[in-house]
Amino acid sequence: MRRIITTGVTLGVAAAVAFTSGVAGAGAATAAVRPLPDKSYGLSSYYGPRCMPIRGASTYHLGQDMSAKKGTPIKSVAPGTVVKAGSAPGFGQVVVVRSNADGGKVFAVYGHVVDGDKYVKAGKYVKRGQRIADVGSSGTSTAPHLHLEIWKRAYKGSGSTTDPLPWMKNHGASLTAGAAWAYQRVVPKSCNYYTTTTVNLRSGPGTGYRVLKSVKVNRWLTAKPGAGSGVWRKVNYGGTTGWMHANYVSPGLTSLGTRYVEVNGLRLRSKPSTSGKVLDSLSKGEAVKKIWPTSNGWVKVFVNGKQGYVYAKYLRK
Numbered sequence: 149m150r151r152i153i154t155t156g157v158t159l160g161v162a163a164a165v166a167f168t169s170g171v172a173g174a175g176a177a178t179a180a181v182r183p184l185p186d187k188s189y190g191l192s193s194y195y196g197p198r199c200m201p202i203r204g205a206s207t208y209h210l211g212q213d214m215s216a217k218k219g220t221p222i223k224s225v226a227p228g229t230v231v232k233a234g235s236a237p238g239f240g241q242v243v244v245v246r247s248n249a250d251g252g253k254v255f256a257v258y259g260h261v262v263d264g265d266k267y268v269k270a271g272k273y274v275k276r277g278q279r280i281a282d283v284g285s286s287g288t289s290t291a292p293h294l295h296l297e298i299w300k301r302a303y304k305g306s307g308s309t310t311d312p313l314p315w316m317k318n319h320g321a322s323l324t325a326g327a328a329w330a331y332q333r334v335v336p337k338s339c340n341y342y343t344t345t346t347v348n349l350r351s352g353p354g355t356g357y358r359v360l361k362s363v364k365v366n367r368w369l370t371a372k373p374g375a376g377s378g379v380w381r382k383v384n385y386g387g388t389t390g391w392m393h394a395n396y397v398s399p400g401l402t403s404l405g406t407r408y409v410e411v412n413g414l415r416l417r418s419k420p421s422t423s424g425k426v427l428d429s430l431s432k433g434e435a436v437k438k439i440w441p442t443s444n445g446w447v448k449v450f451v452n453g454k455q456g457y458v459y460a461k462y463l464r465k
């Protein structure tokens with residue numbers, strides 16, 4: 149279902165959506181355009197509180213994620229001036245374009261691109277729809293996608309973000325209408341995380357706060373979506389609520405590295421007990437990936453394409 153946006157289609161809000169380029173003679177456009185080709189993307193992660201999708205990621209998502217193939221061309225949603233093109237923490241590579249809209253300044257941020265200054269440079273004027281970058285997976289990202297943020301007044305500092313979905317829709321370029329697919333927009337009640345190393349649970353969001361507990365690697369934590377302050381995450385461990393640095397909090401388990409089988413015929417079992425079904429028999433010297441220390445001396449491992457449990461004392465570093 150493709151919608152053709154022409155001048156005037158935005159109807160009652162036409163006055164509010166006018167973009168001006170700020171460049172004499174460049175003319176004025178009346179609406180935004182979708183940053184990716186129609187049906188080339190899916191809506192994968194929405195603006196607002198969420199569970200961290202990857203170690204160190206935000207728990208309050210400041211943008212809209214558009215999942216697409218690596219290399220998909222990214223167009224500027226509006227005419228404007230490039231204020232940043234290159235590397236930035238978290239984004240890996242980013243392009244930021246400043247436009248005149250909504251009676252002030254609006255900044256569109258295109259994150260995780262392949263190469264921020266491949267097509268544009270800071271200070272350069274770009275037209276609406278002009279290719280400014282390619283979809284990549286640079287920075288804190290699990291797979292190729294465009295992370296689109298819309299800031300008002302300023303980019304960071306005194307500026308504030310707004311949800312790109314209604315913003316784009318109000319400017320005549322619904323991201324939903326152009327999407328090939330979309331995940332359901334739900335905010336979970338609680339997030340499940342694990343520690344990535346031995347880490348301190350503190351009474352506040354900073355290293356100056358008191359240590360409540362020292363928590364070992366791969367311990368289960370829970371958290372409320374959006375519960376964070378900068379790089380700190382508010383989590384609960386075993387009934388104690390405190391703060392941990394986001395870099396040591398992950399939605400998945402952390403592999404503890406490779407171990408080697410010390411005996412011949414070591415049984416890989418379906419559960420951490422001698423009553424577990426035997427899945428495989430491992431030979432002396434075989435390499436296994438120890439991923440999860442369980443109780444009673446057993447570890448969960450990946451070996452020969454199978455996942456199971458072995459007795460830890462028969463493994464060596």
Ligand SMILES: [Zn+2]
Nearest residue numbers: 211212213295
């Ligand atoms: Zn994102």
